[in-house]
Amino acid sequence: MKSTISKIVFSPHLFFFICSACLFMSCTHDLGPVKRDEPADPNMVSFKGTPASVFASPLNLTGRLKKPKGNGPFPAVVLLHGCGGIQPQRDQRWAERLSAWGYVTLQVDSFGPRGIASVCTYSGYDSVDIVQKRVSDAYDAKRYLIELPFVDRNRIAIMGWSHGGLTTLEALYRDKENPFRVAVALYPYCRMKLTGTNAPLLILIGEADDWTPASQCSSMLPKEKTSPEIVLKVYPRAFHGFDTFGANHNVRGSRGMHLLQYNPEAEADSIIQVKSFFEKHLR
DSSP states (O other), X not given: OOOOOOOOOOOHHHHHHHHHHHHHHHHHHHHOSOOOSOOOOXXXXXXXXXXXXXXXXXXXXXXXXXXXXXXXXXXXXXXXXXXXXXXXXXXXXXXXXXXXXXXXEEEEESSGGXXXXXXXXXXXXXXXXXXXXXXXXXXXXXXXXXXSTTEEEEEEEEEEXXXXXXXXXXXXXSOTTSOXXXXXXXXXXXXXXXXXXXXXXXXXXXXXXXXXXXXXXXXXSOSSOOSSOEEXXXXXXOOBTTTSTTOEEEEEETTEEEXXXXXXXXXXXXXXXXXXXXXXXXX
């Protein structure tokens, strides 16, 4: 039997159409469902970041700005998310709370502008590098806030969670001439001695935290009282992410899995501690 092969006429126009369609489907697959007519968040702002090197262009950072009612000038707080990015069930709730207390808040997104989803498994040079970049982000956010007419330039604080808490600690050794007024770090990794810091510091952490051990922070505290003051409070039976509403799951880090668990008692006290510390040092 004689087989026959049909000839296909392949025009350049057809080729262009097929390639365009494939490219479109590939892009939409990578980006997820296409959202149409979604209103832009009126609180989103952008500001210039510090270039990674003398040869690099400035990075356009983004953040969510929230201010209390009135004209101000208000004290402000730079908020630094954890290794998985901004968490609405924690970060957003704190932003709302701080605004209700009379503080301007700026939630800095260090990952989106860099095309990063998470740094939870980073180690070695990558881990050190992203922390240093985030410290620069914090000071870039501070400079942005200083230019806003409703912000008191002399009363700007820094506050971070987990990886953002570590970044907060690192920021206290940078820019001695223009420091943050006060700092709060929730369950940070305390990797170095807490001496020579340039602002009052409050650390809140869970005793059962298996990711950023409370004992590590305790061992890094100065043996005597310091100025600026450093306050460490450890919550019994509290795990990492104790103020993340609804959390009760494991997250992979660079050295295995870690439990995140919401603890309403620890969260309630952390609210009291943060409010009191800011009233003491930022009002």
